[in-house]
Amino acid sequence: MVVNKLLGLFSNDLAIDLGTANTLVYAKGKGIVCSEPSVVAVRKDARGGKSVKAVGREAKEMLGRTPGSIVAIRPMKDGVIADFEITEAMLRYFIQRAHNRRKLMRPRIVICVPFGITEVEKRAVRESAEQAGAREVYLIEEPMAAAIGAGLPIAEPSGNMIVDVGGGTTEVAVISLSGIVYSQSVRVGGDKMDEAIVQHMKRKYNLLVGERTAEMIKCTIGTAYPTDEVMTMEVKGRDLVAGLPKTLEVNSDEIRDALQEPINAIVEAVRIALERTPPELSADIVDKGIVLAGGGALLKNLDILLREETGLPVLIADDPMSSVVLGSGQTLDEIELLREVADNSY
Numbered sequence: 001m002v003v004n005k006l007l008g009l010f011s012n013d014l015a016i017d018l019g020t021a022n023t024l025v026y027a028k029g030k031g032i033v034c035s036e037p038s039v040v041a042v043r044k045d046a047r048g049g050k051s052v053k054a055v056g057r058e059a060k061e062m063l064g065r066t067p068g069s070i071v072a073i074r075p076m077k078d079g080v081i082a083d084f085e086i087t088e089a090m091l092r093y094f095i096q097r098a099h100n101r102r103k104l105m106r107p108r109i110v111i112c113v114p115f116g117i118t119e120v121e122k123r124a125v126r127e128s129a130e131q132a133g134a135r136e137v138y139l140i141e142e143p144m145a146a147a148i149g150a151g152l153p154i155a156e157p158s159g160n161m162i163v164d165v166g167g168g169t170t171e172v173a174v175i176s177l178s179g180i181v182y183s184q185s186v187r188v189g190g191d192k193m194d195e196a197i198v199q200h201m202k203r204k205y206n207l208l209v210g211e212r213t214a215e216m217i218k219c220t221i222g223t224a225y226p227t228d229e230v231m232t233m234e235v236k237g238r239d240l241v242a243g244l245p246k247t248l249e250v251n252s253d254e255i256r257d258a259l260q261e262p263i264n265a266i267v268e269a270v271r272i273a274l275e276r277t278p279p280e281l282s283a284d285i286v287d288k289g290i291v292l293a294g295g296g297a298l299l300k301n302l303d304i305l306l307r308e309e310t311g312l313p314v315l316i317a318d319d320p321m322s323s324v325v326l327g328s329g330q331t332l333d334e335i336e337l338l339r340e341v342a343d344n345s346y
């Protein structure tokens with residue numbers, strides 16, 4: 001008992017939301033200790049060797065701005081590992097940062113994965129965390145973690161619907177009695193919205209903008225449903241015809257049109273989930289509504305659009321970008337909960 005208490009006190013257990021866009025780390029007893037973009041800048045030498053130059057925010061600043069010898073890489077794509085080696089380097093960096101760079105720690109790690117990824121993809125995440133220094137690895141499905149983090153009563157025999165709109169994926173899940181009754185993951189999220197804006201700028205204005213600029217446009221004037229006032233913003237890019245830098249003004253109406261395809265895919269995923277939900281649980285969702293989490297939940301008026309399209313109440317989680325990591329962090333404190341929701345299918 002005393003030993004257990006002491007172990008708890010000196011625990012270095014971590015929960016990690018290894019996301020396509022952002023990685024968040026929660027340390028037991030401390031809360032969120034790190035929240036950074038999932039980007040790594042790598043320097044290549046003449047012999048083809050690679051070394052990590054920067055990770056996180058510093059590396060994101062470099063996206064699209066690197067000289068030939070350095071590449072800024074996003075090692076996660078569509079919610080899964082696209083570059084194993086770089087993901088491992090990134091995890092190692094974040095784990096060490098969470099432990100104030102003390103290298104000897106071998107923590108127990110709870111790590112989130114999108115629902116519906118393959119066994120091979122799960123193994124890649126697990127091995128990557130082990131290589132990065134984890135002693136034990138538990139995988140939790142993202143919608144479950146998001147629901148716990150958003151404070152939904154997941155253990156009750158009652159339907160809870162969570163929609164987690166991330167950078168690479170959108171996960172729609174219905175949860176009851178600590179289990180996922182139905183879930184669908186579509187590989188559409190904030191990244192596809194950014195791409196749609198890049199395409200729009202190219203098609204309408206012959207203006208080439210980078211993904212960072214596109215993301216800024218989305219977060220500043222992007223909307224899913226008309227706002228009372230039309231918003232405008234100045235955008236800088238390269239004119240594809242003249243080849244010179246150019247500034248022009250775009251408005252929220254045209255950006256909403258540009259975002260239609262990815263947004264429709266999200267609405268469709270919610271609609272399908274509702275159609276396939278068992279009737280008793282549907283009845284619960286009519287009363288309780290849908291809860292939105294993930295950074296994409298911050299897209300202006302996405303809640304209003306979903307309310308219009310489904311006729312159900314739609315709420316946004318308190319801190320949507322942190323729901324997943326907060327939910328997984330909670331399982332570090334409640335071992336019973338971890339046993340119930342961790343995926344041990346490998």
Ligand SMILES: Nc1ncnc2c1ncn2[C@@H]1O[C@H](COP(=O)(O)OP(=O)(O)OP(=O)(O)O)[C@@H](O)[C@H]1O
Pocket residue numbers: 017018019020021022023078079165166167168169170189190191215218219220222293294295296297298299300320321
């Ligand atoms: N105010 C905003 N409006 C619209 N989108 C936003 C806003 N703030 C953040 N986002 C978007 O949210 C996304 C990141 O969300 P989040 O951190 O939840 O994703 P992730 O967990 O990294 O991704 P995934 O779950 O797919 O692995 C990015 O695409 C970002 O552009």
